[in-house]
Amino acid sequence: MPAFLFIKKEHNMRLDKYLSENANLTRKTAKHALHRSDVTVDGVVVKKGDVKIKEQVVRLNGVLITVKGPTYIMLNKPVDYVCSTVDDDGLSVLHLIDEDLHRGLHIAGRLDKDTTGLVLLTDDGQWSHRITSPKSKCNKVYMVEVMEVLEPSLVDVFKEGLELNNESDLTRPATLEILSDNKARLTICEGKYHQVKRMFSAVDNHVTALHRSQIGPLVLGDDLAPGQWRKLTDEEINGLA
């Protein structure tokens, strides 16, 4: 699908909704702003929230309010943060991101609390589906440390697929690159619950440290220290889906 088809957002809605979506107001504060005559549409004060906005110029206290596109964020998850967007779920990765970006965000492929590394957040459900759906075959790369020595024969075992507890299907072919006795790089294209840990436990090993370094072509570089995040560029957004 060409990039511009999903980056451009529909721009045809009630004025109160337009303000709450694009000016970081709640429906209630948008209503108050309208009552206070703070809002103009094409230069004319408008007090009614149900006016339809299509191509008109909307200003709040003289400041131009443009349509906010979808949000795409990459984050380097530190240990102990949970991949949850529900506020009362402990120390959520959402707390690391500016609050005015939170609304509607979800996580495209969660990591466990003790896993570190690349997490993607967005409010674009179609885009995240293309990343997480096993049908899209979007690779995820993990740096893994394990308790027991990694035997070279495991490379073929991971390639052929493993039987996980409580799963009827074998895991899809995975690429295991053994880096040392206890360290490996694992590339998988699916994201079953605790998948990497369960794959190693299926071969009687135990994961002691796990870090996601790459999703599709997007690599977590040195520019983001643990806890840091940034918005994706258009090229990165399009390259991922």
Ligand code: URA
């Ligand atoms: N697989 C796991 O077991 N844990 C993660 O956090 C990610 C993949």
